[in-house]
Every structure is written in structure tokens, then in C-alpha cells.
Amino acid sequence: MTPFPTLGILGGGQLGKMMALAAARMNVNARFLAPRDAGPMSTFADCTVADWTAAHVLRPFAEGCDAVTVESEWAPAGPMSEVLPDETALWPAPGTVGVIKHKGRQMTRLRKAGLPLPSFRCCRALDEALAAARDLGYPVVLKQYEGSYDGYGNATATGDDELRSAWDDLAADDGLLVENLVSFECELSVLVARRPGGESIVYPVARTVQRDHRCHAVEVPARISGEALNEAKRVGREAVDAVEGVGITAAELFLADDGRILVNELAPRPHNTGHYTIDASRASQFENHVRAVLDWPLGDPSLKAPAAVMVNVLGRRQHTPPDASGLPEALDVPGASVHVYGKPEVRPNRKMGHVTVVGDDLGEARERAGQAAERIRL
Ligand SMILES: Nc1ncnc2c1ncn2[C@@H]1O[C@H](COP(=O)(O)OP(=O)(O)OP(=O)(O)O)[C@@H](O)[C@H]1O
Ligand SMILES: [Mg+2]
16 A cells, blocks of 8 residues: 655745645645744645744654655755654755855855856955955845845945945845846746756746846746757756755746856745746646655646746735735636735735736737736735
8 A cells, every 4th residue: 555645844835835736636745834824824734833943843743744845945954854754855955955045155056066157256254345346346246145035135236335335234144145247138047856866857948027126927938049048958957956956946047148048046946937837837846846855757847838927916015914806807817827825914015926827929928917917906
């Protein structure tokens, strides 16, 4: 008898919810642990809200799990590994999560592996940062090593004065990252699903459209040259190999004005730029994440149709519980596939859901996805 596996998920937000939905299709049982009631996970029965760094919480959570995975780089992969039962796998490995969650360590690892990156320096003190910026040439981007998301934690400096004030805002005890401001044609994303033995598949290259440093929309396939597409896939795969990612690892890339593909950053988990795969791909990023962390054969990442566009639904209201106003109107847009995460509170610019439209024509898909996302009033 081979029982159906149980997958432990550290985290309870929308990524965990979508992992668990993919798992449920294969009758893989999902179990959540989160430090507070995250909302999205409450669709599922087996949820624990507790101090997820404590051994006495982690140990019983992992018992009976065939594999444990993380929803984000901030989940306690290290503490989990210390109490993990022998028969339970933990993917991605804590080493991978530890490298990715610190932008300095991540960039240093990728540089050692020979991957193309913006020029950068890890700076411990303001003097070093000033010297680095003059050396690299202004403008530069300053990045907090840990804890940033949606561009919070980054600043651009065009001269010494701006750098000084950004340093005061952003630098931690170990300083911050100073890197070249890349002038790019567009931003791309490559998702890689990788099994523990190293076997991997790569999703089609997606183009990400940012607004106010936030992902607004994703278009697939990216309309760039064949050469750039191949290079993006090569770089994505090699970057994920370099950190030994298991499950889905996302590579955010720049297509620079000079034609080079550069790595911006990695994420050790399913990614916002891959949400389109639920509706548009033969196997979604969430399904392949589940398969990979259970060391099961990977599914086909190819598109079922010529084009797909995903548009994020961001919160507009201030601190209110979400409701379904606008949802039927959004569903009325032909071809719109609407996803609502179930977060307990709306906040401005918070990711509340997304809409995907799959079709023959990228322009039409973009139009319809934008229209449906606009109708949801959260
Ligand atoms: N070196 C750079 N040159 C030009 N633009 C950059 C650079 N680094 C970051 N950016 C811009 O800022 C955005 C956010 O940067 P980054 O991905 O480092 O931030 P984050 O807060 O960790 O990420 P996320 O938005 O993915 O949660 C990028 O998508 C890009 O538009
Ligand atoms: Mg980013």
C-alpha cells in the first residue's frame, strides 16, 4: 500500500493556498503552519497558527509530513531542519533559502558561478558605499540585504548626497548592496522547476510589466528575439543550478539595452510572475512545485494557447475587510479567469488577487485581463 503523501507548508498566504489547491488535485494532503492567521490558508482544514520558530511547534508539525516546503524566503527553514524527522524531506534546502534571502550572499554566489549580473559591491560602511558608487558610476541602486519586497527596501541615488540619505534609511548592521542602475529594454522572468537530483524544466520566458516598482502585469510568451529568449532560459536554469533550488525557483531578469540578459534576483518558491501558469500551462508552477518537492516526475511547462496575460488585483481601499463587489462584473469579461486570495484585510497596493486571460492574441488578452482586474473593487 502506498498512502497519499502529506505536504507541510510553512506559510499561509496566497502562494501556500495555490500550492495546496494544486496538491489537492492529486489528493496530496496539505498542512499549514503560519505565525498568524494569514487568511488564504483558511480555505483548508489543517492549519496551525503558532510561533513557527519554536522547536516544540515545528517538530509535531513535521511529524507525519512526507515533505515540508516554504511559501517564502522568510519562513523558518533553518529551525525546521533542526527538528526534522528522518523520514521527512525539506525543500528547498535551508542552504538555498539562506543564500537567496540575503541579497548580498545571493549576488556573490551567482557571481562566483559566472552568471551575468549588474555590477555590484557589498558595502559594510557608508565610506565604502560612496567609493563603490563612484567606482561603479552613478546612478546606483541601493538595496537592503534582507526583508524587502515590492521595491520597498530599495533606493536610487544619482549622487553622494542621495546616497548618504538612502544609507541612513536602508543600511543594516552588515551594510547594504550597491549596484549599477541597469538601463533595460524590459524585465523578464524565468521559472525553473527542479527535482532534488537536479533534473529540471524551464517555463516559457515571461515579460513582466512593473508599475511603481511593483509587478502590474505578466505577458507570455515575451515578445523578444529568439536569441534573447534562449539566453534568458540558459541564465535562469544556470542561476537556479547555482543555488541548488528545489521546487520552483524564479529568476527575475533584465534584458539590458545592450542586449545582455542580467539576473536581478531569485526567489526560492512559486512566483507572482508564474500565476498565469494555473490557467495557461499544461502543468502549473504550483503543481510542479508540489511534484518537485515530493521528488515526483515534473509536468509539461508549455503553454496550452499562443498567449496569456495576467494582471494583479491590488487593494485600493484602506484597512477594510474584502467583499465580492465587482466580482460578478469581472467574471462577465469573456475569458477572464479570476483568482481572489482571501486576505482578511484590504490595504492599498496589497496583492488581493489576479486575473488571467488565455488566448490567441496577446493584445486582446491584455485588454480583457486589464478590464476584468479593473472591475474588482477591493
Ligand atoms: N540594478 C537595477 N537597475 C535598474 N532597475 C532595478 C535594479 N534593481 C531593481 N530595479 C527595479 O526595481 C524593481 C524591484 O527591485 P527588486 O526586485 O530588487 O526588489 P524587491 O523589493 O526585492 O522585489 P520584488 O518587487 O520582486 O518583491 C525591479 O523589478 C526593477 O524594476
Ligand atoms: Mg524583484
